[in-house]
Amino acid sequence: MSSLDIQRIREDFPILKREVNGKPLVYLDNGATTQKPKVVIDAIMNYYTDMNSNVHRGVHYLSQIATDAFEVTRRKVQDFIHAKHDYEVIITKGTTESINLLAHCYGRAFIQEGDEVIISAMEHHSNIVPWQMVCEEKGAKLQVIPMKETGELDMDAYKKLLGPKTKIVSVNYVSNALGTINPVKEIIALAHAQGVPVMLDAAQAVQHIKIDVQALDVDFLAFSGHKMYGPTGVGVLYGKEEWLNKMPPYQGGGDMIKDVTFEKTTYNELPFKFEAGTPNIEAGIALNAAIDYIEELGLDNIKAYEDELLAYATEKLSTVEGIKFIGTAKEKSSVISFVVEGTHPYDIGVILDKLGIAVRTGHHCAQPIMEQFQIPGTVRASLAVYNTKEEIDALVAGVKRATAMLV
Known part of the structure; x- marks a missing residue:
């Protein structure tokens, strides 16, 4: 009971x-979206009634308290998934943007003609299409781990797919359509044995399963706030510092720069290098309340x-x-x-x-x-x-x- x-x-x-x-x-x-507890709804209302201001940019009082509240969420996410550093937590619109960000940036930096990207037969379209786009652009090949009739991955086939041409493995932790919990620790270990990084789509996992990115040794992990009792329009891309530092930024604009001239732009440090423009501030702040709610239960x-x-x-x-x-x-x-x-x-x-x-x-x-x-x-x-x-x-x-x- x-x-x-x-x-x-x-x-x-x-x-x-x-x-x-x-x-x-x-x-x-x-699985599509969870309902929201009153503490999350109240957090959204409180932002607009008590601290509405842009973040990271102002010296005035409201901007400072909004920034502090927003950055508390980043540290809360760090603890929630046991990341080593808070700057390894990139705030995004959700899982879809997180995977697109990764596919775009990683693809630009590391994928070339003839390379291979491995996904699985049970992926959400958000973890298929971005990698297809990268492969088409770069002349790389998308490899797919087959699925058994039980809705489980064929791990023997996965081992055969891994090879010197493999540049990244990107699979879901839990299937949104089947509920299958994949053997992600084994998937990661097998890839790492060949020097290949792994991305986990954890959109259907973080609200159900305790995740420790350091224990898993996963290189990247993505999830959405709205599937874990939080608001829509906010999500996370976790990445190991070493990888994030090697990748170019996804978008250009405010907050992701250090210096701009017409001749050259110097990019900001992590995590801001990947966070161009005004974020969904109230959703970011309310995600903190959602994590608190989950941890209380x-x-x-x-x-x-x-x-x-x-x-x-x-x-x-x-x-x-x-x-x-x-x-x-x-x-x-x-x-x-x-x-x-x-x-x-x-x-x-x-x-x-x-x-x-x-x-x-x-x-x-x-x-x-x-x-x-x-x-x-x-x-x-x-x-x-x-x-x-x-x-x-x-x-x-x-x-x-x-x-x-x-x-």
């Missing part, structure tokens, strides 16, 4: 009190409860006639993806919505996965710490009602 008081936790999230189509909201689309407690919910959901959904689970890895996070024979995922999603149940349907920005399984998409229920077994029961009843109408 969970040590968390889930009903008390639910009180922290104002939106969970609302109704949808006259029914209590059952929100099971946390305890990631180990959150994971234990979500694992309990996932097991319960899998067992109860198994009673739906014609159901097929997509992604049956031994190590899974709190995502359950399925199809039901004789139905289309979209139709099930529409009917569930009429019952006040929010799930995601489609390819989940992971189209190659769906092509491998030869399906148009799945129904995906993704769980968070505020979900309950009663909500799972409502989901199961809703799916049964939908299939009775559709089959």
